[in-house]
Amino acid sequence: MSYVSLQFGQCGNQLGHELYSTISEDLGLGLNKQPFNDAYFQTSRDYWFRESTQGKLTARAIMVDTEKKVIDGILSKSRRNSLWKYSDQNAITNRISGGSGNNWALGYSVRGAEISEVVLNCVRKELETCDRVDSILCLSSAAGGTGSGVGCFITTQLADEFPGTFIVNTLVLPFESGEVITQNYNTLLALAKLYDTSHGIYLIENDELHRVLTSELKISNTDYNALNKVLAEQLGCIYQPMQNEESPTQRILDLFSHPSYKLASIWSSPHVSKPVTAFEPVPKWEALERSIEKNLKIPFDFNANNAKDYSSQYYRSVANLIVCRGPLHDDKVRDSFLKSRDIYPKWMVPARQCQTVRNERTFLRKDKFITLVSNSSRVKSVLDRVLDQSWQMFVHKAYLHQYSKYGLNNEEMLQTILKCETILKDYKCL
Amino acid sequence: MSEIITIQVGQCGNQIGSVFWPLALKEHGFGNENKIHQKKSIASNSLHSFFYCPSKISEYSTINDLKRGNVKARCILIDMEENVVDRYKRSALRDLFDSKCLLTNHPGSGNNWAVGHYEHGRDQLKTILEMIRRSAESSDFLHGFKLLFSLGGGTGSGLGSAILPLLEDNFPNVDRLVTCIHPGVYNDVITSPYNIALSLRQLTEHASCVFPVDNKALIDICNKFNKTKERITAHPYRDMNSLIVKMLLHLTSGSRFPGPLNVDLNELAMNMTPFPGLHYLTSSFSPLDTPILKHSELLTSVCSRSSQLLRVDPLSGTVLAATLLCRGDISLSSSRDFVDRFLKKSKLVPWNKNGVKTGLCSVPPADAPRSLLCLTNSTSVSTLFSETVEHFDKLYKRKAHTHHYLKIDGFEAQDFDLARNSLMETLDKYVFACKKVEIPRIKLV
Ligand SMILES: Nc1nc2c(ncn2[C@@H]2O[C@H](COP(=O)(O)OP(=O)(O)O)[C@@H](O)[C@H]2O)c(=O)[nH]1
Ligand SMILES: Nc1nc2c(ncn2[C@@H]2O[C@H](COP(=O)(O)OP(=O)(O)O)[C@@H](O)[C@H]2O)c(=O)[nH]1
Numbered sequence: 001m002s003y004v005s006l007q008f009g010q011c012g013n014q015l016g017h018e019l020y021s022t023i024s025e026d027l028g029l030g031l032n033k034q035p036f037n038d039a040y041f042q043t044s045r046d047y048w049f050r051e052s053t054q055g056k057l058t059a060r061a062i063m064v065d066t067e068k069k070v071i072d073g074i075l076s077k078s079r080r081n082s083l084w085k086y087s088d089q090n091a092i093t094n095r096i097s098g099g100s101g102n103n104w105a106l107g108y109s110v111r112g113a114e115i116s117e118v119v120l121n122c123v124r125k126e127l128e129t130c131d132r133v134d135s136i137l138c139l140s141s142a143a144g145g146t147g148s149g150v151g152c153f154i155t156t157q158l159a160d161e162f163p164g165t166f167i168v169n170t171l172v173l174p175f176e177s178g179e180v181i182t183q184n185y186n187t188l189l190a191l192a193k194l195y196d197t198s199h200g201i202y203l204i205e206n207d208e209l210h211r212v213l214t215s216e217l218k219i220s221n222t223d224y225n226a227l228n229k230v231l232a233e234q235l236g237c238i239y240q241p242m243q244n245e246e247s248p249t250q251r252i253l254d255l256f257s258h259p260s261y262k263l264a265s266i267w268s269s270p271h272v273s274k275p276v277t278a279f280e281p282v283p284k285w286e287a288l289e290r291s292i293e294k295n296l297k298i299p300f301d302f303n304a305n306n307a308k309d310y311s312s313q314y315y316r317s318v319a320n321l322i323v324c325r326g327p328l329h330d331d332k333v334r335d336s337f338l339k340s341r342d343i344y345p346k347w348m349v350p351a352r353q354c355q356t357v358r359n360e361r362t363f364l365r366k367d368k369f370i371t372l373v374s375n376s377s378r379v380k381s382v383l384d385r386v387l388d389q390s391w392q393m394f395v396h397k398a399y400l401h402q403y404s405k406y407g408l409n410n411e412e413m414l415q416t417i418l419k420c421e422t423i424l425k426d427y428k429c430l
Numbered sequence: 431m432s433e434i435i436t437i438q439v440g441q442c443g444n445q446i447g448s449v450f451w452p453l454a455l456k457e458h459g460f461g462n463e464n465k466i467h468q469k470k471s472i473a474s475n476s477l478h479s480f481f482y483c484p485s486k487i488s489e490y491s492t493i494n495d496l497k498r499g500n501v502k503a504r505c506i507l508i509d510m511e512e513n514v515v516d517r518y519k520r521s522a523l524r525d526l527f528d529s530k531c532l533l534t535n536h537p538g539s540g541n542n543w544a545v546g547h548y549e550h551g552r553d554q555l556k557t558i559l560e561m562i563r564r565s566a567e568s569s570d571f572l573h574g575f576k577l578l579f580s581l582g583g584g585t586g587s588g589l590g591s592a593i594l595p596l597l598e599d600n601f602p603n604v605d606r607l608v609t610c611i612h613p614g615v616y617n618d619v620i621t622s623p624y625n626i627a628l629s630l631r632q633l634t635e636h637a638s639c640v641f642p643v644d645n646k647a648l649i650d651i652c653n654k655f656n657k658t659k660e661r662i663t664a665h666p667y668r669d670m671n672s673l674i675v676k677m678l679l680h681l682t683s684g685s686r687f688p689g690p691l692n693v694d695l696n697e698l699a700m701n702m703t704p705f706p707g708l709h710y711l712t713s714s715f716s717p718l719d720t721p722i723l724k725h726s727e728l729l730t731s732v733c734s735r736s737s738q739l740l741r742v743d744p745l746s747g748t749v750l751a752a753t754l755l756c757r758g759d760i761s762l763s764s765s766r767d768f769v770d771r772f773l774k775k776s777k778l779v780p781w782n783k784n785g786v787k788t789g790l791c792s793v794p795p796a797d798a799p800r801s802l803l804c805l806t807n808s809t810s811v812s813t814l815f816s817e818t819v820e821h822f823d824k825l826y827k828r829k830a831h832t833h834h835y836l837k838i839d840g841f842e843a844q845d846f847d848l849a850r851n852s853l854m855e856t857l858d859k860y861v862f863a864c865k866k867v868e869i870p871r872i873k874l875v
Contacts (some may be wrong), residue, residue, distance in 0.1 A: 010692055068431070098573045387871065
């Protein structure tokens with residue numbers, strides 16, 4: 001059983017590299033006493049890597065970009081790495097024509113079409129090396145042009161070509177205070193398109209990753225690698241093998257069982273910088289659960305009359321998945337608040353609304369690590385913000401000519417906005 | 431890594447170029463002193479952005495190697511006089527310029543836009559297109575044309591602006607970035623208001639992005655850094671031109687060098703042009719002189735009016751869009767801090783209240799560990815247009831000197847009116863861009 005990942009654009013490629021590095025760290029690759037007979041090790045290795053001729057593990061990943069700088073940098077890093085590498089054949093650029101210029105329409109309609117045949121061929125070949133493919137993971141940013149535009153185009157094609165395969169997109173949202181000026185349009189265009197083709201979308205906010213670093217890890221000077229590291233650990237925690245080497249995919253599928261609700265957020269705990277861990281007592285599972293549950297708590301509002309039942313204290317959820325990694329010790333296992341029936345819609349099957357899975361093997365040498373994947377109405381605020389800012393631009397007709405240059409007219413932009421308003425409305429009515 | 435073709439037109443364009451090439455080489459690790467650059471491999475690997483390199487770059491380490499390796503600047507030098515371009519033929523870098531890419535003629539354009547645009551245009555454009563084609567054929571990933579010329583003279587403004595539509599027709603997907611030099615005053619060349627107005631119309635219609643700078647602002651900056659008067663008179667334009675060059679090197683750094691957040695050339699026009707034609711960007715960078723600046727001082731400095739390469743205060747107007755490009759050891763956190771502070775200092779248009787594009791390039795400039803470039807699309811730039819109209823009207827009311835233009839084949843009286851209209855239209859567009867439209871978001875039931 002394996003995952004094949006596609007890394008699109010600068011963000012997707014940088015994040016993907018961090019993800020595979022994190023996995024290789026978790027596997028303890030390169031450490032002297034490799035537990036080669038360990039079932040976890042073997043299962044995980046098969047998930048992410050294939051054996052190459054020279055014995056170095058090769059990531060089951062395909063790198064796609066419209067500019068070769070980022071991919072070249074990663075390839076040269078990967079050549080120096082003695083533990084695992086990317087396959088040169090899986091690095092694809094259409095560098096001659098140039099980047100996507102932060103324009104989703106250019107990425108989708110022009111660059112996507114230019115590059116898709118080569119990419120699909122590559123995916124086909126990669127899939128042939130797997131015994132069984134569990135999911136295709138697409139990584140990209142929402143704000144740029146390549147990740148969001150080319151990424152959407154290829155995702156659509158993958159869905160057509162490999163209808164039985166589970167496709168999940170990790171979509172990194174830009175900082176609210178501006179990184180790319182057309183970021184809100186690009187985000188909506190990507191979301192609207194992916195809603196039709198992808199099975200599920202992890203919405204990742206750069207602001208949130210940055211907050212983890214600055215307020216939880218107390219790192220004041222960070223870079224994109226550090227953001228990627230946080231996210232890579234979360235993804236690793238979700239996707240590494242479960243107890244009994246069971247694949248996590250079915251549980252993830254359960255999160256996205258309703259076609260109107262395809263968005264998920266991710267939180268994890270604890271975030272501690274390495275040196276501190278050695279001296280501090282390991283927190284109890286109960287405390288960790290509480291700390292991730294907090295993320296689904298509606299901020300206290302003095303004006304509302306705060307009723308005591310959970311349903312009014314917590315965001316409504318479609319489904320939640322809690323992944324715990326690390327030994328149980330003799331911790332009391334408390335039933336999470338998230339198990340309460342009240343925060344889920346009536347149509348949700350109770351057995352699937354909130355699942356907890358564990359693996360007692362330690363993950364990344366962290367004593368305990370817990371991750372919450374939540375398909376919940378917490379996404380309302382970010383959707384609302386992006387829609388608000390896009391709408392402002394749209395009614396002032398700003399930047400629309402840049403999109404119509406590549407065949408995306410104002411009517412289509414309006415339809416995109418409407419589609420995302422519908423997504424938002426559905427979450428509001430949950 | 432993008433490849434960029436530089437097109438230098440007229441005396442001013444070529445003089446700026448003569449400062450540009452040595453500094454560009456230095457930034458790519460080829461200083462005259464043969465000193466090994468710190469990150470030599472990265473810096474020199476990007477050499478082919480500006481230079482055509484027939485063999486592997488790793489084989490070069492000195493400028494003489496480049497000459498021996500037949501490396502050529504991706505540059506087209508055009509002047510209708512011989513002086514300045516002839517100086518290239520005698521300079522130390524002469525072998526880096528392909529003689530097939532030099533075009534001179536005489537007797538100049540006499541500071542007459544019509545002569546440059548129509549007379550020389552008619553005779554030379556075919557040759558120029560051939561030169562550009564040849565240069566484009568030797569590039570693998572041509573992503574931009576960078577044009578350098580002055581607005582006030584005749585050759586640069588006239589012929590330079592005639593090249594733009596030519597590029598637009600023949601290379602529609604390659605951006606045209608124009609750095610144009612405004613005299614800053616309106617009396618150094620009597621007919622300059624005409625020349626400026628006539629070329630601004632072409633720039634509005636045919637450029638992807640324009641980076642106007644003016645000589646008055648450049649002189650002020652040079653004076654501030656106590657360059658003594660003598661030095662300025664000895665090399666009237668050298669220090670001023672090196673400011674323009676540093677801006678250009680910074681501007682293109684994201685498409686030449688790697689970084690954690692790249693900004694390709696074509697992202698600039700996309701992010702900075704909310705409406706067609708509103709693509710005039712003011713620029714300021716830091717450090718201007720003192721190489722060691724604290725991170726926090728960089729932003730203060732680029733926001734200050736006295737660092738602007740164009741004599742306007744972009745932050746006093748409404749900002750439609752801005753870009754902050756960081757180079758060197760600037761972290762993500764610092765760049766976020768820059769954005770927050772920039773947003774506090776400036777008034778952004780309500781439909782783009784977070785309208786800041788950021789970039790992080792790992793390779794610093796040759797003379798500092800870090801630097802910051804700020805590009806702003808601000809309504810303040812409309813003073814450039816209103817002043818031009820004012821001075822244009824002063825001359826045109828009396829029909830002063832118009833006969834010099836009208837006698838040129840191809841130039842029509844309506845060219846003056848069209849140019850003036852275009853300026854007025856741009857002014858209107860800036861006003862319109864700030865008009866608030868209130869339509870509530872669609873409510874779904
Ligand atoms: N978390 C994270 N975000 C990134 C990274 N690189 C770029 N981004 C974000 O991606 C957006 C720009 O898109 P990018 O991927 O560079 O453009 P593309 O190459 O055209 O897809 C911005 O919002 C950046 O914040 C990264 O390594 N990590
Ligand atoms: N900054 C700068 N301005 C220049 C330079 N040479 C000429 N100028 C300005 O350019 C204008 C004259 O245009 P010029 O380029 O000489 O005319 P052309 O050769 O006909 O295009 C005047 O406003 C000069 O101030 C130079 O090297 N640097």
